[in-house]
Amino acid sequence: MTDHLHLEISGGIARLGIARPAKRNAMNQAMWKAFPQLVDAAMADPSVRVLLVGSHSGPFCAGADIGEFAESSGDPDWRARNQAAIRATQVTLARAPKPTVAVIDGDAVGGGCGIALACDVRIVSPRARMGITPAKLGLVYPLHDTRLLVDLVGASQAKRLLFSGMLVGAAEALRIGLVQEVAEDLEAAVATFSAAIVAASPASQVASKAIVQRIIEGVIDDDAESSAGFDAAFTGGDFHEGVSAFLGKRKPVFG
Incomplete structure (x- = not known):
């Protein structure tokens, strides 16, 4: 496990928080490996009705740890482990049997945006910015994650985001279907939606x-x-x- 992820369960609601503020909540390989285990733990708890995925402190998630990439990506074994860990996180979250909600205040970029895409619903603050940025690094986004993006916004908008690596604000993300709600009071909006899920x-x-x-x-x-x-x-x-x-x-x- 890792100290940078926290799972809390109370009142039928599980909260999985990313807590690496010094790195803008960038995900390293240890975090990618731990993430699906925490999702599975939440799903296995019979008291849990909804999983909220968000930041424990700082922005939602700046994506993968590029410093770790620079240090380790020359090792084929490390790349294989990293790819497997990222895929396990995305697939486990996307296929989780109970409702999942991404709670986004601040940036959700690259792999961080991928985590949000794998949730069922995305509720954001006006400060949210989202983007998928492999084109800025010469990388390629995985097919599974790209499909999640296309399912949400359609092929043309997906290409627009992928080709440019642009970041879009909350209003634009709502317009193109990337998010489902923009709320000035993010916690209140999430609490209201969570309560509706728990009541149903x-x-x-x-x-x-x-x-x-x-x-x-x-x-x-x-x-x-x-x-x-x-x-x-x-x-x-x-x-x-x-x-x-x-x-x-x-x-x-x-x-």
């Missing part, structure tokens, strides 16, 4: 997220798996609680 049906959320992922992967119509999921919901505890609460004119309390 976890069974519905997990199933809906899985369905969206299948659509992203190219499934275009219902099949045996989706039909079975639709039917099974009617026998689930969340359905019975939701209907009972609706008929009783009260708020549901899901398990």
Whole structure:
């Protein structure tokens, strides 16, 4: 593990904070290796309903540690380990079964932007800036992460960001679909959204997220798996609680 990542769980909400302010929260290889383990720990906790990914202190994340790149990138074994660690972080976060939210105040650049892309939703402050900058370093962004970008903003906007390495502010990020909300009071907005998630049906959320992922992967119509999921919901505890609460004119309390 690493001292630069912190996982805290309270009230159904897990918070994974990046804490390396002296390096603007740049991710070194040890942090990339530790990140998916913390995501998995949050997902495995039955009390957790949503994972918030943000900065423990300082900006969201300045990306990969370029100093470490300069020192170690000549070693093919190091490059292979680094690529595997970064991919594990991105894939684990993107495929996490429960809702995930990137909370962005300040810069989310390069690999930091990649972490945000792998979350389900991105809520940012007006101070946020986002960019994917391999073109400024002669690097190539991984296909998995590029696909996440294209899924969000479309091919043309993705090319615009990748070709230029430009940083976009919060308003522009919202306009092109890179983020879903810009909030002056970031903590209040995140708390409101988190509370809505915690109050809703976890069974519905997990199933809906899985369905969206299948659509992203190219499934275009219902099949045996989706039909079975639709039917099974009617026998689930969340359905019975939701209907009972609706008929009783009260708020549901899901398990």
